[in-house]
Amino acid sequence: MAKTIDITLHVWRQKNAKDPGRFVDYEAKGVSTEMSFLEMLDVVNENLIHTGGEPIVFDHDCREGICGACNLVINGRPHGPRDRTTTCQLHMRSFDDGASITIEPVRAEAFPVLQDLMVDRSAFDRVIAAGGFISVATGCSVEANGTPVPKQNADLAMDAAACIGCGACVAACPNASAMLFVAAKISHLALLPQGQPERVTRARAMVNQMDAEGFGTCTNHGECEAACPKGITLENIARMNRDFIKASLLYRRESSGGGGA
Amino acid sequence: MDLNAHIPEGPLEQKWDQHRFDEKLVNPNNKRKYKVIVVGSGLAGASAAASLAELGYEVACFCYQDSPRRAHSIAAQGGINAAKNYHNDGDSVRRLFYDTVKGGDFRSREANVYRLAQISSSIIDQCVAQGVPFAREYGGLLDNRSFGGAQVSRTFYARGQTGQQLLLGAYQALERQIGMGAVQMFTRHEMQELIVVDGVAKGIVTRDMVSGAIESFVADAVCLATGGYGNVFYLATYAKGCNTSAIWRAHQKGACFANPCYTQIHPTCIPVTGDHQSKLTLMSESLRNDGRIWVPLKAGDTRSPEQIPEAERDYYLERKYPSYGNLAPRDIASRAAKQVCDDGRGVGGTGLGVYLDLSEATRRLGLRKIEEKYGNLLEMYDRITGEDPYKVPMRIYPASHYTMGGLWVDYNLMTTIPGLFCMGEANFSDHGANRLGASALMQGLADGYFVLPATISGYLAGIKPGTRIKPDAPEVKAAEEAAQARATRLFAIKGRQTPTEFHRQLGRIMWEHCGMARTEAGLKEALKLIPELRERFYHDLCLPGSGAEVNQTLELAGRVADFLELGELMCLDALERRESCGGHFREEWQTEEGEALRDDEHFCHVAAWEYQGANRPPKRNVEQLTFENVHLATRSYK
Numbered sequence: 001m002a003k004t005i006d007i008t009l010h011v012w013r014q015k016n017a018k019d020p021g022r023f024v025d026y027e028a029k030g031v032s033t034e035m036s037f038l039e040m041l042d043v044v045n046e047n048l049i050h051t052g053g054e055p056i057v058f059d060h061d062c063r064e065g066i067c068g069a070c071n072l073v074i075n076g077r078p079h080g081p082r083d084r085t086t087t088c089q090l091h092m093r094s095f096d097d098g099a100s101i102t103i104e105p106v107r108a109e110a111f112p113v114l115q116d117l118m119v120d121r122s123a124f125d126r127v128i129a130a131g132g133f134i135s136v137a138t139g140c141s142v143e144a145n146g147t148p149v150p151k152q153n154a155d156l157a158m159d160a161a162a163c164i165g166c167g168a169c170v171a172a173c174p175n176a177s178a179m180l181f182v183a184a185k186i187s188h189l190a191l192l193p194q195g196q197p198e199r200v201t202r203a204r205a206m207v208n209q210m211d212a213e214g215f216g217t218c219t220n221h222g223e224c225e226a227a228c229p230k231g232i233t234l235e236n237i238a239r240m241n242r243d244f245i246k247a248s249l250l251y252r253r254e255s256s257g258g259g260g261a
Numbered sequence: 262m263d264l265n266a267h268i269p270e271g272p273l274e275q276k277w278d279q280h281r282f283d284e285k286l287v288n289p290n291n292k293r294k295y296k297v298i299v300v301g302s303g304l305a306g307a308s309a310a311a312s313l314a315e316l317g318y319e320v321a322c323f324c325y326q327d328s329p330r331r332a333h334s335i336a337a338q339g340g341i342n343a344a345k346n347y348h349n350d351g352d353s354v355r356r357l358f359y360d361t362v363k364g365g366d367f368r369s370r371e372a373n374v375y376r377l378a379q380i381s382s383s384i385i386d387q388c389v390a391q392g393v394p395f396a397r398e399y400g401g402l403l404d405n406r407s408f409g410g411a412q413v414s415r416t417f418y419a420r421g422q423t424g425q426q427l428l429l430g431a432y433q434a435l436e437r438q439i440g441m442g443a444v445q446m447f448t449r450h451e452m453q454e455l456i457v458v459d460g461v462a463k464g465i466v467t468r469d470m471v472s473g474a475i476e477s478f479v480a481d482a483v484c485l486a487t488g489g490y491g492n493v494f495y496l497a498t499y500a501k502g503c504n505t506s507a508i509w510r511a512h513q514k515g516a517c518f519a520n521p522c523y524t525q526i527h528p529t530c531i532p533v534t535g536d537h538q539s540k541l542t543l544m545s546e547s548l549r550n551d552g553r554i555w556v557p558l559k560a561g562d563t564r565s566p567e568q569i570p571e572a573e574r575d576y577y578l579e580r581k582y583p584s585y586g587n588l589a590p591r592d593i594a595s596r597a598a599k600q601v602c603d604d605g606r607g608v609g610g611t612g613l614g615v616y617l618d619l620s621e622a623t624r625r626l627g628l629r630k631i632e633e634k635y636g637n638l639l640e641m642y643d644r645i646t647g648e649d650p651y652k653v654p655m656r657i658y659p660a661s662h663y664t665m666g667g668l669w670v671d672y673n674l675m676t677t678i679p680g681l682f683c684m685g686e687a688n689f690s691d692h693g694a695n696r697l698g699a700s701a702l703m704q705g706l707a708d709g710y711f712v713l714p715a716t717i718s719g720y721l722a723g724i725k726p727g728t729r730i731k732p733d734a735p736e737v738k739a740a741e742e743a744a745q746a747r748a749t750r751l752f753a754i755k756g757r758q759t760p761t762e763f764h765r766q767l768g769r770i771m772w773e774h775c776g777m778a779r780t781e782a783g784l785k786e787a788l789k790l791i792p793e794l795r796e797r798f799y800h801d802l803c804l805p806g807s808g809a810e811v812n813q814t815l816e817l818a819g820r821v822a823d824f825l826e827l828g829e830l831m832c833l834d835a836l837e838r839r840e841s842c843g844g845h846f847r848e849e850w851q852t853e854e855g856e857a858l859r860d861d862e863h864f865c866h867v868a869a870w871e872y873q874g875a876n877r878p879p880k881r882n883v884e885q886l887t888f889e890n891v892h893l894a895t896r897s898y899k
Contacts, residue, residue, distance in 0.1 A: 016810070032534075032535055032537055034534040034535055034537075035535075035537045036539070036645075038539070039537045039538070039539050040537075042537070042539055042761070043537060046759055046761060046762075048805075049759050049803055049805050049814060050757075050759070050803070052805070053805070054805055054806055055805065055813065055814060057811050057813060059327060060501060061326060061331055061333070061500040061501055061502050062331075062333060062335065062336045062500040062501075063500070063501060063539065063540045063542075064336055064498075064540075064542045064543075064641065065641060065644070066335050066336050066422070066425055067326070067331040067332075067333070067335050067336065067500060068328075068330070068331060069326065069327065069331050082644075084640070085644055089641070089644040089645065090644075091644070091645065091647065093647055114471055114811065115471075115810070115811040118811065120327070121327060121328065122327070122328065122448065124328065125328050125329070125330070125436060125439075125446075125448075126440075128330075128432070128433060128436040129436040129437065129439050129440030130440060131440075132433055132436065133391070133392075133433035133434060133436060133437045134390065134391055134392045134433075135437065136387075136390045136391055136434075137312075137315040138308070138311070138312040138315055138387060138434075138710045138711070138714065139383075139387070139711075140390065141383070141386040141387045141389065141390035142386065142390065143386060144345070144382075144385045144386045144388075144389040144403055145345075145347065145402050145403055147389060147390075148397075148400065148401030148402055149397055149401050150397075150401050151397045151398065151399050151401065154394055154395070154396070154397040154401075155397075157392075157394040158394040158396075158419060158420060158426075161394050161419075161426060161429065162422065162425075164425075165328065165330055165331075188392065188394065189392050192392050192394065194389070194390060194391070194392045195392055
């Protein structure tokens with residue numbers, strides 16, 4: 001049932017990328033437990049605007065757990081205390097009256113803070129651009145049922161493809177590694193027959209880009225899996241490593257065969 | 262204004278083929294000399310940007326999100342229609358065409374809808390080739406399900422995340438082109454102005470949402486794929502950032518706005534809990550395949566659902582529409598929910614809710630099957646409400662979900678401004694007065710992958726390559742100054758109310774007077790209230806900070822300012838359309854049984870509104886709809 005709670009927020013405030021930043025405390029009184037976490041922040045922000053303050057900047061959009069825009073680190077945990085729940089789906093009924101809540105941005109070299117709780121995650125896009133696709137131009141396709149996919153593979157591919165690109169895995173990892181994100185995309189495509197022709201080149205290109213972006217290495221802590229709001233499993237990392245090793249063994253620069261007749 | 266839809270001559274089945282043959286092509290070597298701007302990176306925008314770049318055009322793509330992958334197409338749950346007839350259940354291009362025209366209550370263009378049905382199969386082929394992990398049967402072939410408003414199984418799906426998977430397919434195709442340098446991507450950029458030179462679209466002005474910089478970009482054609490305007494209701498299933506500003510700016514520069522009053526109120530959303538509510542969440546309509554919708558038979562029955570025996574429950578959709586039952590189209594299901602709640606039979610704390618009950622299906626199919634089909638949806642419901650839908654029937658209520666209206670476009674998807682194209686939900690083209698389930702994804706991808714890349718060549722072939730305007734042209738500077746002036750004006754108000762407070766007030770007016778049921782008196786009341794609210798907005802808006810930094814309140818204020826104008830046009834359109842059709846229900850026009858009563862004699866047309874300047878009434882232009890291939894029937898789902 002709906003009730004109200006009083007809470008104290010310790011929020012990271014940072015004017016811009018160069019500002020060193022600091023925590024600022026805010027009291028939030030009479031918060032309905034039916035509110036989502038972001039709705040609670042909306043109320044705090046409305047009060048800040050009314051009292052001449054600067055509202056807290058944070059990324060959010062769909063507010064239904066699928067776009068991956070929100071990514072607050074709440075009490076040290078990406079997306080807060082509930083398993084498999086994005087920040088926007090977290091509701092205040094998960095907190096007690098009198099609770100003290102720390103809200104920080106994702107902290108990773110590859111995800112610089114832009115302002116307050118908003119970070120730049122464009123590194124993820126560049127990793128996809130490096131090879132996270134099947135090279136098929138519009139119109140080149142064959143009849144859809146011409147490529148049967150065993151149901152089990154389709155289901156596993158879907159499990160991996162469920163990644164929302166929020167970056168919780170990076171936030172949770174002591175090394176700020178992006179292995180779970182990269183492995184999810186590599187697995188999704190490697191599990192499907194359509195993804196086979198580029199399988200090894202894809203793994204190599206994406207892993208190289210991941211390194212170039214300044215993400216850390218994976219040392220098997222498993223924190224990423226625990227933090228993932230979509231339940232992406234470590235199994236994907238094992239699958240990616242197999243493909244990457246294979247790519248390293250098989251890799252040789254494509255010969256320049258000329259452009260044909 | 263003469264609205265020429267440029268529908269090709271010839272039999273319906275051959276129009277698209279013939280048109281593609283008749284269309285002028287751009288020489289492959291010349292394609293790179295043309296630059297095309299795509300605004301928006303959802304299904305329509307991303308698929309168009311990728312496809313145009315593959316063809317060889319220089320493409321610049323813009324989105325307000327931090328990544329193109331986050332566009333709100335990602336939230337579409339249920340599926341995508343295609344006339345594959347994989348189930349041998351009598352489906353065909355013609356049936357998909359007919360269902361869509363009928364579902365739209367005979368207010369869409371035959372030629373457009375037929376083309377959409379023709380293209381539907383190629384979309385599935387394309388997406389499978391990209392690696393979209395559609396649901397499969399044990400034999401490895403694609404699975405289908407049926408969906409609201411259809412009696413065949415033609416909906417392809419990827420669990421309850423079809424939009425996500427289709428968007429990621431388009432996003433990956435787009436990123437591939439970005440990686441190759443063929444598309445320049447501008448994230449966290451919001452369009453502020455359309456640059457028009459001698460009546461022709463030549464570029465856009467944007468605001469960099471991180472630095473606050475106002476920048477302009479010139480091109481040979483501009484394509485808007487900026488989605489729908491349903492956030493005019495404040496509470497909606499849209500993402501918080503969805504807005505009308507891009508198409509509204511285009512409207513102010515001369516693009517006609519068609520059928521703004523055609524909005525879709527989706528029947529299965531999670532009900533409102535309180536004033537703090539910032540958005541509403543959809544529960545996929547696919548749940549209606551297995552869920553039964555009911556309310557208590559008696560008004561004021563406050564017993565918990567398990568205490569209400571079968572005999573005292575009213576499965577009102579099954580009762581009123583025996584042949585479609587719980588699968589009745591969205592507009593009909595929404596209105597029926599409103600009616601039972603108005604009768605005092607609504608459930609939940611606010612009385613604005615009905616039950617969606619999976620218990621019978623769980624008994625029939627087993628818990629595992631239900632979990633496999635709907636697991637992620639049910640988990641989401643649990644997250645939001647704190648109730649376990651495997652044990653207690655879900656509560657649902659209608660909410661603003663989609664807008665069928667949008668910028669008027671011809672068969673080539675070009676607006677009434679030459680060089681300005683519009684795709685996906687942002688245009689008005691294919692759904693008439695009501696959209697069927699799983700047809701939005703189909704239209705967005707049809708426009709982006711197949712229609713626009715084919716039709717834009719006809720336009721570009723008529724422009725001499727290398728004649729693009731210079732970035733320092735006076736029209737460009739003027740557009741930049743207009744964008745700047747708009748923000749300066751908002752900052753100068755220094756009032757007391759936040760943009761959200763104004764948005765909420767507008768939402769209440771729109772929901773009450775221009776929502777599921779509309780009346781002449783209510784619409785006239787809204788047409789009085791909205792200008793008053795707008796007046797208060799420009800005298801009492803409170804805007805912190807400055808424009809030269811991240812300022813999410815400024816972003817919101819700009820969007821609300823445009824909604825305050827669009828809302829008025831919606832009410833005006835609803836007032837002038839003196840009939841009921843699809844999502845537009847005027848209480849004065851209903852049958853004895855309470856169903857929508859069309860007036861084909863006077864309103865079998867598209868209303869395309871032409872902007873006449875601030876504080877001047879817009880002009881209502883008409884495009885007559887002619888039906889040569891279907892018989893104008895009264896929609897019946899009984």
